[in-house]
């Protein structure tokens with residue numbers, strides 16, 4: 001499976017709302033191959049999520065998953081809609097494969113209901129919580145031209161991962177173990 005180039009901040013696909021995929025287009029071999037290639041690209045980049053705009057495709061599709069810990073089951077999500085569940089926003093370190101090396105503290109809903117379609121075109125409807133909820137919100141934002149920097153409440157936490165590792169490792173989880181998608 002080919003590894004796809006991941007576009008970086010500045011590429012217009014990261015700032016363009018993605019188009020829904022017609023239900024009859026999901027079985028298209030080209031789309032199925034794209035899903036496989038995105039999964040391989042995400043694994044190669046050691047990310048936990050990857051949205052189609054990050055490989056230059058302005059369509060409503062993302063993949064995510066992680067071997068863990070914590071283990072996050074691998075999923076393909078098409079044409080998603082998110083509904084935040086009640087609960088206070090949580091701040092955790094986040095990074096993005098399209099914004100290499102940087103990390104920032106980003107507020108996210110603790111749980112979200114996810115509705116959409118899987119890669120067979122079957123309906124999805126589930127609640128993601130914790131780390132999975134963070135990944136889903138990050139990837140969903142990519143489908144709307146939004147990156148995590150836009151969600152930060154205070155840019156003073158923006159930092160290079162290697163500096164965070166050196167200065168935070170004694171009292172906080174290593175930023176390398178946080179959501180990067």
Ligand SMILES: [Zn+2]
Nearest residue numbers: 096097098181
């Ligand atoms: Zn990202």
